[in-house]
Amino acid sequence: MIQRVYEGAKKSTLLSEVIVATDDQRIYDEVMRFGGKAMMTSENHPSGTDRCGEVASQFSEIDVVVNIQGDEPLVNFQQIDDLISAFNDVTTQIATLGIYEVTADDLMNTNRIKIVVDHNQNALYFSRSSIPNAANFNGDSLLFYPFYRHIGLYAYRIETLREIIELAPTLLEKIESLEQLRWMYYGYKIRVVTTDIETPNIDVPEDLGKVLPFL
Secondary structure, eight states: OHHHHHHHHHTOSSOSOOOEEESOHHHHHHHHHTTOOEEEOOTTOSSHHHHHHHHHTTOSSOSEEEEEOTTOTTOOHHHHHHHHHGGGSTTOOEEEEEESOOOHHHHHOTTSOEEEEOTTSBEEEEESSOSSOOTTOSSOHHHHSOOEEEEEEEEEEHHHHHHHTTSOOOHHHHHHTOTHHHHHHTTOOEEEEEOOOOOOOOSSGGGHHHHGGGO
């Protein structure tokens, strides 16, 4: 899986470097075996963002850091390039991806993160619950409202990354178990870039069956 993620990322036309950041010697050894680049990091990082921050500190001439999750074996280089292109807007601090293909099962699945955005395409909220809540809506909410699902790629302007890894955790992120809520709580904006490329990730063993047909 990590090899597929690495090779998918390498196809990006805008990434200057791809590095696997890990605290697991087995992953490091596997990346070395297939000829990739990897760095061992601290075992004490609470999130992938913090791990990216440690690796980024080793490089002086970078402007944007992309955090590509290791459970995204179908990652598409076009998604990465679209995400990075959001930083052509100098006001973009953090960017991530969203897709409008949402099923009724997705709305109920707590491993499928839902988003609502403002008129500038900045995130208003992320949740494991269905948002907006349609309990009082009369009709089929899926036909009425363009529900939006998160795809877990993040990119950060380097100065923003350095700042957010120093932020104290919040109750909001703990109750949803979503670290991006910490950044929003402290006032950072997250630009959501729409993609129509479906790339199922692997959160639990059952997800493997959904991914294999794509390979």
